Amino acid sequence: MFRYKSLFILFISAFIFSCSDPDEANKGKEPGIDKTANLKGLGDSASQLLSDNEFTSLNIEIVYVTGYAPSQKTLSNFKKFLEARTYKPDGINISLRAVSSSNKSPFDIEEIVAIEKDTRTVYNAGDEIAVYIYVTDGKSEKDKENQFTLGSAYRNTSMVIFGETIEKFAARPNAPTKSDIEAAVFNHEFGHLFGLVDIGTEPQSNHLDEDNAGHCNISGCLMEASIEFGSGIIDEIEGGRVPKLDAHCIKDLQAAGGK
């Protein structure tokens, strides 16, 4: 196991730092499928996701561990969020598929990357850009006693939602409903794929949270770090209202080609 992980990390670093090497680039390819465009860094496809310059449709594959399917309410909120921010005249398609547990919780990101490699079936094709979302039956290895990771965006078109952690969080007294937390986390992590804040998308104003890289310092904004870690989520989701992007984050997306 240890050996496998080390090898895997080596492979990833080699890939990131020498993608101009044709031998390395070919490692991302299987006959008929070119995966290289989907193996880039977080924020690298922000404009491609937002605008219709290169890609006119968005194809999202959600792979969830049996029992952790996102609710219909979550999915409809998520789709509305994406439609409000992107130019995709040929539509946004969301497909769902159940898989069995990997039994690897708690997860580090290398384990999630390995699961993606095994379960992802949708990659960029023609004028369609593809995104992979994995919903786990377990928690992040980074969880601490008072800080839980609800989701994580880790590559240009890849993110993970910690389904079990969201479920436990929703079971606390006075917590928001599970689908409101879930929708907030789906939208927040996708905000990172959109390059927020200052991850591939240039901020148009000074709203970067100096203490939490990639997050917004405007109170109540969807991209506040507390959404990802759950700490402030009870205050922020009152009366079934899922947090929205504030004007600063929206301006950043518009400057990068979004709505």
Ligand SMILES: [Zn+2]
């Ligand atoms: Zn975040």
Ligand SMILES: [Zn+2]
């Ligand atoms: Zn913001």
